[in-house]
Amino acid sequence: MTRTISIDPITRLEGHGKIEIFLGDDGSVRNCFFQIPELRGFERFVVGRPIEELPRIVTRICGVCPASHHMASAKAVDGCFGNEVPPVAHKLRDMYYHAHFIHSHVAHFYALAAPDFVCGPESDPAVRNILGVVAKVGLEIGGRVIKARSMAQRIQQLLGGRTTHPVWCLPGGVAKGLKKEELNEIKPMVKELAGFTEFSLKLFHDVVLKNPQYVDLILNGPYTLDVQFMGLVDKDNAPNFYDGQVRVVDFEGHEICKYQPDRYFEHVAEHVEPWSYLKFPYLRKRGWKGFVEGINSSIYCATPLARLNVADRMATPRAQEAYEGMFKTLGGKPCRALMANHWARLVEMVQNAEMLERYCADPEITSDKFRVLPQQITGTGIGIVEAMRGTLTHHYTCDKNGICTGANLIVGTTNNNAPIQMVTKKVAQTLIRPGKEPNQGILNMIEMAFRAFDPCYSCATHTLPGQMPLEVSVYQGGKLQHHFKRGS
């Protein structure tokens, strides 16, 4: 006979995700499933529309990473028109995207990740949020977070004309260039953001790395997986969030493959399970082998840590220093400790800020050669960027009139669907043991397993409530034995 533990984010909303944990007679975890509903019909929705409209439409898939969809879509549409995009347009898009990364990573670290460490993984859920962080570390932190986000957003606005849901990228470039007076407004904000990224890294050192328990949790806890890693790299194998080749490396550091975005379908396939709406991408050439770890596994992670694991170096000096320090502490590269994703985000932010500094000093950045008009239609385009939470692929086809005939998307969180399942089960098996009933602390530590991925189901599925309120029901023999909830 088995017992079932269901962990449901707020039950007053349908369309939520839930974790179901199945216990055996002895009280040990037999199985664990993370289930979420999926949005339907995007491919059908865009078929029949002018292909150049798609970069504007896809930003509405998700309110969390609209710029990622905008960029991937713009690159796919560039391909449909066979455009050579002017160098300054690429630079402007990349510049915009670095600001967007900072905007997003700041939110994840301070609102979602930091509460687990600053307040503690087993602290009262009522205080385990950004207010708890502020209460412990100081009100000044909250002000800096809000200010950093608003500056990152203002930079996006100055570049792209609006803060959210950009309509800026067009086939062959961007709709507007950067004026000198706009650049002058951006420069001091970039300087302050650079300081903020360094400050965030120091905060992580002070709060997390100086606490031996947290270091032990990161390195030796159940939050590790022996799977492979994926990320976009430039010609020097440094992380590139906007452009480059996709590199896949195994957890011992050997390169499995490296490919141009337009060859993605030769390397990635999607597995379907009857119990989940969401697909499970895997390395096609290895074949689907199930939810298994190991050097021959076809499962991969596409996360901030994965991006640093597949890279040989960072693209900028201060980020390089932070990257070297991180892997030294973690015992080398690649690192399999998924909780290090939080640290990797902060290292990425340093590169984001340095790249913004680099663009601010680039004399070409205010050039007016930011677009070429499309002259042809090729019929196919594939765009890949790194969304904050993983590799994002947009693949479109269109007819000779530029009308969309097909679309396929593999979003960041979908890439990580299999490892999220696996680590959630692993943590549950470690923490819920015979005779030990789950409590709030244990449930949060299970949540921490998938929170490390910064999963966003707004596009992979639909919005979930903030802070993931949970309900837990324990059944035995079909009867409810134990029930409690937190949040909401």
Next chain:
Amino acid sequence: MRTLLLGMGNPYLSDDAVGIRLARDFKSWLEGIPNLDIVEECSVGGLELLPLIEDYQRLVIIDSTKTTGGIPGKWYYFTAERLRETMNLTNIHDANFVTALELGRRLGMKLPANSEVHIFAVEIADSLTFAEQLTEALQRGYPQYSSEIFNCIVELIASPPGFLVPVNVLSHAAGRI
């Protein structure tokens, strides 16, 4: 009293757009009223909302909700004092609305009091299918619930601080939470 009216949702996600559609329709009637600003389409939540609502004394939000066993077309009214989650006031990647409000206040931002954050949430049938149309149930009920909500908002805007939409005007609604 400076008031902001926000229509929330995703314009391409079927019934999720009902808040946007209502705000757009109401704008044609309400535009020009002193001290009232209207944002017909807002698709962000959490900390992202703070700069948008700063310096307003009253906030009126029109959103969608999906509850277990709820009847599409029914609607709910509540304030942030008794906040329940709606489809777009939440953000998994960010702080939730209540936390964001509290953080903003602690940071000294001038935000409306919880009693002045008025939320109208329409029960919807489908927010998972990409479509520019409302489902039939929402479309059919639109004249009824849109006029009811509109009347409530007009009375609210015309009333002094502290006003709550009275229960007796909610006879066709699912009720005040």
